[in-house]
Amino acid sequence: MEGPLAIIFIFGGIPAIIIALAYFRTRRIERTALIAAGKDASIFEQLNSKPKHYLSLKYGIFMVGLAIGVLMGSVLQNYTMMNDAASYFSMVLLFGGLALVLFYMIQKKLNDE
Known part of the structure; x- marks a missing residue:
């Protein structure tokens, strides 16, 4: 690797x-x-x-976010003059964080119902 x-x-x-x-x-x-x-x-x-109702949902959304981050890092590296490590690292962190925010919003909505 x-x-x-x-x-x-x-x-x-x-x-x-x-x-x-x-x-x-x-x-x-x-x-x-x-x-x-x-x-x-x-x-x-x-x-x-303690109930762990949404643990698998959290990790599932997070892993999908990381995968999208790796793909977008590859796109960013190929189509810009950005450094390889910076493009992958920034996209993985960005989409991983967005996935966790998305999970928080979904969990809050489900808990309110």
Whole structure:
């Protein structure tokens, strides 16, 4: 894999992995401390019982937005004198953000009904 997509995956993937590892390590430490103190672990069950009605809709719209961003980055790179990395990166961020705003508006409309 070469070019701007490799840069996007590297600069997006490495921080995501670091954040995920930190999250799971902190979660394990919290649970271990709670068990060691003899406390009830029902707080974690309450957090996981929140309804996740629109999670698949959110990720679906977001992935479609990213795909459109990659396509538009390719169009922008081919038809303008813009740098490869800048065209892909800007379009992926733009359409990914627009997808999340679209999801927010859809979710708000569904919750109001």
